Amino acid sequence: MRRSTFAAAILALTTAAAAHAVQARLDVDKTWLGPTDDLVAKVTITNNTQETVFVPKWQVPGQILEADLFEVTQDGRPAPYVGRLVKRPALGPSDFYRLAPGKSIQGKTELSRNYDLLDGGEYLISFRVDLAAGQPSAVRGPADEVRSEAVAVWRDAPVRPRVDWNALNLLVGEATVTTVGCGASDNVTNAINGSTSYSTNAKNYMQTHTVSTVGPRYTTWFGSPTTAYVSDVTNHFVKIEDAFLNKPITIDCTCTESYYAYVYKNQPYTIHVCNAYRSAPTTGTDSKAGTLIHEMSHFTVVADTDDWAYGQTACKKLAKRANKATDNADSHEYFAENTPSQN
Numbered sequence: 001m002r003r004s005t006f007a008a009a010i011l012a013l014t015t016a017a018a019a020h021a022v023q024a025r026l027d028v029d030k031t032w033l034g035p036t037d038d039l040v041a042k043v044t045i046t047n048n049t050q051e052t053v054f055v056p057k058w059q060v061p062g063q064i065l066e067a068d069l070f071e072v073t074q075d076g077r078p079a080p081y082v083g084r085l086v087k088r089p090a091l092g093p094s095d096f097y098r099l100a101p102g103k104s105i106q107g108k109t110e111l112s113r114n115y116d117l118l119d120g121g122e123y124l125i126s127f128r129v130d131l132a133a134g135q136p137s138a139v140r141g142p143a144d145e146v147r148s149e150a151v152a153v154w155r156d157a158p159v160r161p162r163v164d165w166n167a168l169n170l171l172v173g174e175a176t177v178t179t180v181g182c183g184a185s186d187n188v189t190n191a192i193n194g195s196t197s198y199s200t201n202a203k204n205y206m207q208t209h210t211v212s213t214v215g216p217r218y219t220t221w222f223g224s225p226t227t228a229y230v231s232d233v234t235n236h237f238v239k240i241e242d243a244f245l246n247k248p249i250t251i252d253c254t255c256t257e258s259y260y261a262y263v264y265k266n267q268p269y270t271i272h273v274c275n276a277y278r279s280a281p282t283t284g285t286d287s288k289a290g291t292l293i294h295e296m297s298h299f300t301v302v303a304d305t306d307d308w309a310y311g312q313t314a315c316k317k318l319a320k321r322a323n324k325a326t327d328n329a330d331s332h333e334y335f336a337e338n339t340p341s342q343n
Contacts, residue, residue: 021049026127026148028111033155035120038112041070043127043148046104054096058088059129061107065114066262067307071128071147072111075121082266083114085298087291087329088259089276090311120157126150175246182253185278187288192244192251194282194289195296198336199241206234217342221315221331223322232326233335236303240296240332243269251292260291268299285312285339294333305329 022045029040043061047053058066068081088095097105117123132144182188205217211225218225222233243249247269255262255274262272271292281287297303308328309318315334319325 022047022053022131022146024127024129024146024148026125026151028125028151028153031151031153033117033153035156037155038110039117039153040108041111041125041127042106042108044104044106045099045129045146047099047101050101052101053099053131054093055099055105055129055131056091057095057097058086060097060105061109061127063109065109069127069129070111070115071126071150072115072117073124074117074119079123080116080266080300081114082116082264084262085265085295085307085329086259086262087294087307087333088310089286090314117155120155123153123155124150125153174248176248178248178250180250180252180254182251186251186253186273187282188251188253190282191288191292192249194287195292196241196244198283198289198293199237199244199296201338202332202336203234203237203241206230206237215343217335217338219319220342221319221335222325223319226322229322229326233332236297236305236332237336239302240293240336243296243299243302244292260286261295263295263298265298265300265304268301269296271295283337285334285337287337290333290337293336294329297329297332303332305332 025044025046027042027044029042030037033039041061045055045060059069061069065083066086068083068085070081072079072081099105111117111125127148128145130145177188177192179186179188209215209218209230211227211230214225214230218230218233222229250270252270252272255272257274258276259274260276260280261274263270273288273291277288277291280291283289297305306327306329308324309315310330312334315325315328315331318328318331325331
C-alpha cells in the first residue's frame with residue numbers, strides 16, 4: 001500500500017530527530033530576577049535536515065501554554081508546572097507546522113505565569129519538544145525528543161506568598177457540582193453521572209484483578225503489568241471515583257477553543273470544557289463522561305497524570321512504554337470508557 005505524504009513526512013521526521021538534526025534553542029529576557037520580576041522565554045526550533053519536518057503546534061510556546069514544555073528545576077528540585085493541561089482530539093496534518101529544510105520557527109511565553117518560580121535561588125531551565133507527539137507511527141524512540149541547552153536564572157527571595165491551591169481545595173469536602181455558563185449541549189448532569197459510573201467500574205476492575213489476572217482491558221492501555229504499575233493505576237481510579245463522589249466539582253463551560261477541555265492541575269476540581277466536548281456523545285469513546293475522567297486524573301491531589309499521547313491509536317502505541325502509559329490521561333479515559341468492551 002502506498003504510504004501517504006503525511007505518513008512519509010512523519011517517518012522522515014523521526015529519522016531526522018534520530019540524527020539530532022532538529023535543534024532547539026532557549027533564550028530568556030533576563031538571567032537575574034528581582035523578587036517580583038516575570039521571566040519571558042523565547043524558543044527557536046530549527047530544521048537542519050534535508051527534509052520537511054512537522055512540529056506539533058501545541059508544543060511551540062505561545063502566550064498561553066497548553067502543556068508542560070519546559071524542564072525547570074530550582075536548586076535541583078523540580079519547579080511544578082501550573083499552566084493548562086489540554087485534552088485534544090487525535091492529531092492530524094492541520095495540527096502541525098510544516099518546517100522546511102533550513103527554516104526555523106519561534107515561540108515566546110511567560111515562564112513565571114506557567115511554572116512555580118516563587119522561591120529564591122538558582123533555576124535551571126530547558127525546553128523540550130516531542131516531535132512524534134500524538135503520532136500513531138511505530139517508529140518512535142528517545143531521539144524524538146529534542147531538547148535545548150539549559151539556561152541558568154537566579155531569583156532573589158520573593159515577597160509574594162504562594163497560594164496552596166491543593167490545601168485550600170482539600171479543606172472543602174462537601175460533594176457539589178457547580179456550573180458556569182453551561183447550556184443544554186453541555187449535558188453536565190448526565191456527563192457527571194457517566195463519569196461516576198465509569199470511574200466506579202474502573203476501580204472495581206482494578207481492585208478485583210492482580211498482576212497475573214489483568215486482561216486486555218488493562219494491557220491495551222497500560223502495557224505489561226507490574227506490581228508497581230497495577231498498584232498505581234488502582235490508586236488513580238480510587239481517587240478519581242472519590243473525586244466524583246465526594247468533592248466540590250466546578251464545570252466551566254465558557255471555553256470556546258476547539259479542543260475538548262483543560263484544567264490547571266494545582267486547582268482542583270475545576271474543569272473547563274470546550275467545543276469538542278459539546279459535540280461528543282455522553283458516553284463511549286472520547287465522550288463527555290470520558291473527557292471529565294481524563295481531566296479529573298490530571299489534578300495533583302487525584303492522579304497527577306500528564307499528556308503523552310492523544311487518541312486511541314497513539315495510546316495503544318504508548319502502552320509499549322508502560323511508565324508513560326501509566327501517567328497518561330487519555331489512557332485512563334480509554335480504560336474507563338472501555339469501548340469496545342474488553343475484559
